[in-house]
Structure formats: C-alpha cells, structure tokens
Amino acid sequence: MWGVIGAxxxxxxxxxxxxxxxxVGFIHILLVLAVICILYxxxxxxxxxx
Numbered sequence: 297m298w299g300v301i302g303a304x305x306x307x308x309x310x311x312x313x314x315x316x317x318x319x320v321g322f323i324h325i326l327l328v329l330a331v332i333c334i335l336y337x338x339x340x341x342x343x344x345x346x
Contacts, residue, residue: 298340299338301333302329302330302337303330303334305329305333306326306327306331306334
C-alpha cells in the first residue's frame with residue numbers, strides 16, 4: 297500500500313513539475329512524501345499490516 301501511495305505521489309510530482317508548473321514548494325513536498333512512502337514500504341516489508 298505504501299508503495300502505491302509513493303508511486304502516485306511521485307507521478308503527481310512529475311506531472312506537476314513538467315506539465316502544470318505549479319508552485320515549487322508544493323511539488324517538492326510531494327516528492328519528499330513520495331520518497332518517504334517508498335522507503336517505508338521497503339523498510340517495513342511484508343511484515344507490516346494495513
């Protein structure tokens with residue numbers, strides 16, 4: 297689940313950065329959240345329950 301959330305946030309970051317040119321601060325917050333979600337997904341592994 298965290299991997300999917302991270303991938304969606306990363307996709308939103310890419311779309312916002314290249315297509316929509318929204319505010320820079322919001323884009324970088326999405327990137328940081330995406331990286332945190334993806335890292336948490338790999339660190340927690342399958343032992344974490346949702």
